[in-house]
Amino acid sequence: MGKKDNFWNNNYLGYILKNILIATGLLMGLILATLLLINIYTNHGSSEKVPNLKGTTLEEARIMLKRHNLEAEIIDSVYLKDKKQGTIIEQNPAPNSIVKPGRPIYLIINSKSARKITLPDVRDVSLRQAEAMIKSMGVNIATVQYAPSEYRDLVLDIKYKGQTLLPGSKIPEGSSVVLIAGDGYGGGTSSGVPSVKGLDLKSATEIINASNFLMGGIIYDVTPNGNEDQYIVYQQRPEPGDPVSTGTAIDLFLSKDRSRLNEALPPMVKRKSTEDKQEKEKVEDIEEFF
Numbered sequence: 001m002g003k004k005d006n007f008w009n010n011n012y013l014g015y016i017l018k019n020i021l022i023a024t025g026l027l028m029g030l031i032l033a034t035l036l037l038i039n040i041y042t043n044h045g046s047s048e049k050v051p052n053l054k055g056t057t058l059e060e061a062r063i064m065l066k067r068h069n070l071e072a073e074i075i076d077s078v079y080l081k082d083k084k085q086g087t088i089i090e091q092n093p094a095p096n097s098i099v100k101p102g103r104p105i106y107l108i109i110n111s112k113s114a115r116k117i118t119l120p121d122v123r124d125v126s127l128r129q130a131e132a133m134i135k136s137m138g139v140n141i142a143t144v145q146y147a148p149s150e151y152r153d154l155v156l157d158i159k160y161k162g163q164t165l166l167p168g169s170k171i172p173e174g175s176s177v178v179l180i181a182g183d184g185y186g187g188g189t190s191s192g193v194p195s196v197k198g199l200d201l202k203s204a205t206e207i208i209n210a211s212n213f214l215m216g217g218i219i220y221d222v223t224p225n226g227n228e229d230q231y232i233v234y235q236q237r238p239e240p241g242d243p244v245s246t247g248t249a250i251d252l253f254l255s256k257d258r259s260r261l262n263e264a265l266p267p268m269v270k271r272k273s274t275e276d277k278q279e280k281e282k283v284e285d286i287e288e289f290f
Contacts, residue, residue: 148247149182216249
């Protein structure tokens, strides 16, 4: 026994062999421990079959997944009219896939309400262009109505459920709107322009529509940031009482500053109005000549 101890402790070769054996034993122990931990962590030999969750509600899906030791995780929601609202329309992994317990199942839900979108202002845009813009945003056009205007197929107004859509208004995706376009036969009977000064945009719009006029441009002195209801009309074009044809578009100038009610119409706007009139007379002269 003494000779063996001397070999392992005092002999150089024995000392090296002893350390190699110790290192080998430690390495083997580490490998075995690692494999054991991996086996425990990955549930080696354990698996679950993914149930079919399509068409179920989120609550029902969670109950089903819990029975299979799986978890639900919503990654997106869409709105499909032909599918039941609030139900699952897609899942990943697919039904009947074999997965490890505890794995999340990614779900896409059919929203309970349509996504609301902001329509672009298509007034003063050609009817064909306006239709393309609106349809590209997932909104339908129920019908096109015509109103007196010098310009054929120029969009004068856009309405949803009988109400004029103001710039920035949001409507549900998939809704239908009505476009009001010019008939190309000029204005109707002459009528005095109603005064909408001092009113908010919604009230002004109702009066303009009720008087058989159309909404024109809407110009803010300071761009609103979700506070449009705080603005009032401080000027309008044509001005109140001006005798113009029904169906004419009325431009509105809005501000939060009520002191601007006493301001005159901006000079640049008046100049533009005069230029428009001169241009119109020039076109009429040319048409009359030919």
